[in-house]
Amino acid sequence: MAHPASVAELQDVVADARKIRALGSRHSFNDIADTAGTLIVLDRLDAAISIDRQAMTVSVSGGTRYGTLAAELQRHGFALHNLASLPHISVAGAVATATHGSGDRNGNLATAVAALELVTADGAVVTARRGDPDFDGMVVGLGALGIVSRLTLDIEPSFHVAQSVFEGLDWEQVLEKFDDVTSSAYSVSLFTDWSGEKIGQAWLKNRTDEPAVSAGLPEFFSGLPATRARHPLPGVSGSNCTQQLGLAGPWSDRLAHFRMEFTPSKGDELQSEYLVPREHAVEAIRTLRRLSGIITPLLLIGEVRTIAADQLWLSPNYGRAGIGLHFTWRQDQPAVKAILPRLEAELAPLGARPHWGKLFHAGAADLAPLYPRFADFTALAGRLDPDGKFRNAFLDRTVFSR
Structure with missing residues (x-):
């Protein structure tokens, strides 16, 4: 298990690994985070919470917990549109699995993502922003595309x-x-x-x-x-x-x-x-x-x-x-x-x-017809991770095996 203390260290670990997965706050109930290779935890990365008042966004390390982020935003007079049941979960893990709160008008937590930073299989850092090609495929990424090191989220005035x-x-x-x-x-x-x-x-x-x-x-x-x-x-x-x-x-x-x-x-x-x-x-x-x-x-x-x-x-x-x-x-x-x-x-x-982070029986053949962009996602994964460094048994069963 690796605990990089900087993005540079994270890049080195990813580049050197044969197989690798990220572990968030351990609140998934299936094998989505499992790997036979390196398990990486972002808990030692500086949260580096940065608020852009003009853009009305906040940038934060992927391993930061929502409770930590929420307290800091409130201290400065800002808010996220919603929270999940637990404030203990990590931002990157919740986003990657489309974890949600509740409300007729409220999208899941991933809908707040305005940009993300991803360390890909070769150790390179890729940044994608809302409106970029494939951005909508990268946000709920299931860990299949790389390690999300940082995210930028929409914020609003505190309420x-x-x-x-x-x-x-x-x-x-x-x-x-x-x-x-x-x-x-x-x-x-x-x-x-x-x-x-x-x-x-x-x-x-x-x-x-x-x-x-x-x-x-x-x-x-x-x-x-x-x-x-x-x-x-x-x-x-x-x-x-x-x-x-x-x-x-x-x-x-x-x-x-x-x-x-x-x-x-x-x-x-x-x-x-x-x-x-x-x-x-x-x-x-x-x-x-x-x-x-x-x-x-x-x-x-x-x-x-x-x-x-x-x-x-x-x-x-x-x-x-x-x-x-x-x-x-x-x-x-x-x-x-x-x-x-x-x-x-x-x-x-x-x-x-x-829900991608919880127990279910369905496999890729069952799930693919439910998602109009499913094939686009698997193609995106093939481009960003051609050798399957981030793939594991969960992804093989639920996404890539049909």
Whole structure:
């Protein structure tokens, strides 16, 4: 394992390696980062967070965690458009796998990328900017194109968010007016175990500089406001979650579900997620409720979120707005892997695309028809990495083997 302390050192390691992969914050649940060669970690690169106030961008090292970046941006009066559930994840790793937060109008984290710096197979540094040829193919790169050493992200003026939690929403009411539910706040998450007639929790994150449809409501689709801080997992203290109860505060302390200074997990877990086109949202949810008999016994918690469309070639939201159907599984990998083919078969007619950083069953032959620019991506990888230095078993199985 290599921990370069400079881009020059990174270039040397990459150039000398026979096989190499980057390891981010270790929050992937499949073998996307595995390699038989050199495993490289960017945790010793200087974050070198640089804000360009005129361009409204921030430049940052790829190994920097979102929580670190968010705190620094807030200190200077700026914000990112969104955060994922965890602030602990690295910027390059989250971008490379199209990791996302929630919100009807919010693209995944990769959509904020305005430029990136990539160390390619021969050790050269390549820079690409939004609007350049192939830029949209390089952003969600799965580590197949090189090691992303630095990224430039769009920023905006800082804003405050008030987060409220409602409990026990009625499923049928929610599905009847699903668009009203997800548009009721800047970011909406629904937590469920997929059984029964009630949704466990709805987390609503309202920007205080925008009209708040759901602020101060006595109930929300039959759900009642929580009276103390909640954790998505039943029986777990809400103390490690971001501030709730409608108390407004900086975006950096509200848009993620969990606080940077706490470990969010209950313990060992596995995760899967499928992104489904928005027009099939209700049908997909009804499908999972129908399958609760096989899902719920293995589940710690499920989450439903919305994500805006984008034009990044391998983004699961390429060309379409959608919903994310997230599963946090119990630590029983054989049992989880055994039900994934059934789950994917049920969701396949709805155009479900799996999250690249989580457990899924589909191979390249299944995935290629779901992405209009899939062949363009494999061609791009062939040009930037002709000898397959960055390829591994995961990429061979899910991208290059058809």
